[in-house]
Amino acid sequence: MTQDNPLLAPWTGAFDLPPFAAITDDDFAPAFEAGLAEARVRIAEIAGNPEPATFANTIAALELAETTLDRVAGVFYNLAGADSTEAREALQRDLAPKMSAFSSEVTMNRALFARIEDLWQRREGLGLNAEESRVLELYRRMFIRAGAQLQGEAADRMAAVKQRLAVLSTRFSQNVLADERGWSMPLAEADLEGLPDFVIASARAAAEERGQPGHVLTLNRSLIVPFLQFSPRRDLREIAFAAWGARGASGGDTDNRAVAAEILALREERAKLLGYASFAAYKLEPEMAKTPAAVRNLLMQVWAPARARAEADAAILEGMMHADGINGTLEPWDWRFYAEGRRRTEHDLDEAALKPFLSLDAMIGAQFDVANRLFGLEFRPLDTPLYHPDARAWEVTRNGRHMAVFIGDYFARGSKRSGAWCSAMRSQRKLGADVRPVVVNVCNFAKGDPALLSYDDARTLFHEFGHALHQMLSDVTYPLISGTSVARDFVELPSQLYEHWLEVPEVLEKHARHWQTGAPMPRDMLDRLLAAGTYGQGFATVEYVASALVDLAFHEGAAPADPMEMQARVLADLGLPHAIRMRHATPHFTHVFSGDGYSSGYYSYMWSEVMDADAFAAFQEAGDVFDPETAAKLERFILSAGGSQEAEALYTAFRGRLPGVEALLKGRGLLDAA
Incomplete structure (x- = not known):
């Protein structure tokens, strides 16, 4: 089977990339079976080792125990998100409980945890270096938080809860994709x-x-x-907006409201099995925020000035609508139309005139150029088969040394889930071999000839590439702390920080060129674009913070029997302006319900924004946004360090202190909002 299955046979192509052209959907299930079987044998050998526990025979061995499984999963889950098929979706549903059960087998293996605990109790005399000490600490914490100390019925129930959550999370994600794929409106x-x-x-x-x-x-x-x-x-805008908001809530087999309710109930049960007062208390404990109260404090500091700005904007937009002869109240499907008209009037900015200067290829060139100036990285296009014709790849080098393979998959299609993300088909590590990463950026830009981006699209491109740099520049020994394996409210720092270089005039002067003529963006247009940088931030901040506060409310206390009723109550208490909706309503809030990643953690973008505003200020204070010394510190303490220390320590090592919220409010243009 190993020889016949391309997922299991040695990968002999360039840079050990997966042999995409040879892989079929039929290869995945047997490859997972083989990977799970191998991992179970290795875990049993570690747990049953008659020799006393050492870091090498327990922790380092665990780090390599699932190598084949990780390799297969790295390919499959990337393809399942970026290029799903009916077979892949079916296998995803089948794998969800199996992978959860395997995870529980490992983390609730009492003999295995006993070895980890033994090492922990003897840690002072083991002669561990700082990275090894950190990895040991994280393994112990991971096992305890997964239920390793539970016994009997509690242990069995924890395994069942996690297995059911895996099934529901997969269903939630696939329901949203089905609704997105199933709706269209002929024009x-x-x-x-x-x-x-x-x-x-x-x-x-x-x-x-x-x-x-x-x-x-x-x-x-x-x-x-x-x-x-x-x-x-306006009639078509209303139909379109209603369909957009109805994803996951249209009734029938793809309705996610009951799914969300069950997920929340099971998360609460999971937290209480471990002795926590709420799921939020459990989830936030290892994050920078630590407590729900700290999250709420940050969000409410931003909410008041953002709502004030949004309400003032709403009054202006409603006046514009009335001037058009449309009476009544400004509605959500009106906001963007009149906001765009206001932007043209006040800032003389027309997105249709702007986009020819922001072609996808030009902006890819810009993100690569910035990475070269900051970190010395170079990018060479690769001519190699990938998993979809739209995807393209580059070899990343520095001073002639291979650093990574970077794959960009930028265009929307029916087989791709919505949004934008960064993932790694293979993560960096030094344990066992010097393994360099294969990093993937996935976006959903509209296809064109050429593809032209909005300024927000270009910002998304830079954002995801910031995540990619976190993976590509990783320089650690152990997979557990590689790349983006950091606190959830710290992981967005590199991505959001990288967005700032899109706002640097010399970057746009060099790369924002008309796709037909090659002419640079006119200086007056560039100035107007940058001057409008905080335009619309009342709307953007309100729709985001509303979503984050609903997420927090879902997990902060008892799970709601009716999440939609709680969502409505939270938004009413906040005084959400009538013409603004949550950025992600509950039935399609995939950040929160398609896995635990951002559950009780959607706030993390804003927590990281507090740091990214302050971190970019470090470059400005140096007098050069490409200052080599500051870039070297950023790489050393953040981009290459992975999870080798707690996030607070890493940021303090870079900046000398932790930041306050003022830089965020200033960056969003909200300092003067009442």
Whole structure:
């Protein structure tokens, strides 16, 4: 089986990349079976080792015990998110309980935990270096938080709860994808009136991708948002907005409301089995925030000025709507249309005029150039088969040394879940061999010839590449602390910090060039773009903070029997402006319900933003946003360090102190909001 299955046979291609062209969907299930079987044998050998526990025969051995399984999973889960098929979705559903059960087998193996605990009790005399001490500490914490100290019925129940959560999380994610894939709205020629050429081209490409004639509107964010911005047809905007908001809540087999309720109940039970007052208390303990109260304090400091700004903006936009002869109240499907009109008036900025200067290829060149100037990285295109024709790859080197393979998969398609993310098919480590990472950035930009980005799209591109740098520059020995394996409210620091270089005038002067003529963006347009940097931040901050506060409320106390009722109550208590909705309503809040990653943790983007504003200020204070000394400190203490220390220690080593919220408010233009 090993020889016949390309996932299990040695990978002999360039940079040991997966042999994508040889892999079929039928290969995954037997490869997982083989990987799980091998891992179980190795775990049993570690747990049953008659020799006294050492760091090498227990912790280091655990780090390599699942090598084959990790290799297979690295390929499968990347493809399941970026290019799903019916077979992959079915296997994902089948794997969810199996992988959860295996995880429970490992973390609740009493003999294995006894060896870890023995090492922990003897840690002072083991002669461990700082990284080994950290890895030992994290293993012990991981096992305890997974239920290693539970016994009898409590242990059995914990395993059952986690297994059920894995099933529900997979269902939640697949339901959202099904709803996004299942809705489209044909656009007649008259419906295209007022839309810029790039929106029309995207609607045509969406129709082609679905095998339909003409033009269609889909629920891809890079298509529906500009439609809401530019379409003068209020009736069509209302239909589109309603469909966008109804993902996961349209009734039938893909409705996620009951799924979300069960997930919340099981999370509360899981936390209480471990002795925590709430799931939020459990989840936040190892994060920078530590407590729900600290999260709420940060979010509420930002909420008041953001709401004040948004309400002032709403009054202006509603006045514009009334001037158009439309009476009544400004609605959510009106906001983006009138906000875009106001931006054209106040800042003389028209996204349709801006986008020709922000082609995808130009912005990829910009993100690579910044990485070269800051960290000396160079990027060489690779001609190698990948998992989809839209994906492309580069070898990343520094001073001739191979650092990583970077894969970019940028265009929306029906087989790809929404959003943008960074993942690693293979993470960096030195244990056992010098393994360099294979890092993937996935986005959902509208396809075009060429693909033209909005400024927000370009910011997303830079954001995900900041995550990629965290993976590519990782320089640790142990996989457990490699790359982005850090506190959830610290992981967004590199990504959000990297966004700041998109705002550097010399970067845009060099790379923001018209895709047809090569002419640079006119200086007056560039100045207006940068001057409008905080435009719309009342809206953006309110829709984000509302989502984060609902997430916190879900997990801070008893699980709600009806999450939708709690969502409505939280938003009413906050005084959410009528024309703004949560960025992610509960039935399609995949950050929170498609796994535990951002559950009780959606706040983390803002927690990291407090740091990213302060971290970029370090470059500004040095007098050069490409200051080599500051860049070297950023790499040493943050980008290369992974989870080798607690986040507070890493940031303090870089900056000398922890930041306050003022830099965030200033960056969002909210310091003067009442």
